[in-house]
Amino acid sequence: MAMLHAEDAFRREGLKAEILMQIHDELLVECPADQAEQVAATLKREMESAVELDVPLIAETGIGDNWMDAKH
Secondary structure, eight states, rough: HHHHHHHHHHHHHHHOOEEEEEEEEEEEEOOOOOHHHHHHHHHHHHHHHOOOSSOOOOOOOOHHHHHHOOOO
């Protein structure tokens, strides 16, 4: 559900971001470097608000040239 919301938000906000892969509980997203911060913020917002839970749902983002560089 969150992935669909994120892709819709990318389009609404005019971002050239594509979700390439899901690895367990992580998403790998490709976008132009100059949009990376906005894409990360949009993805975080959409992931955290996808469903309402009794406990907060916290999403972390990372930016890098590859998956390993983006991991914290």
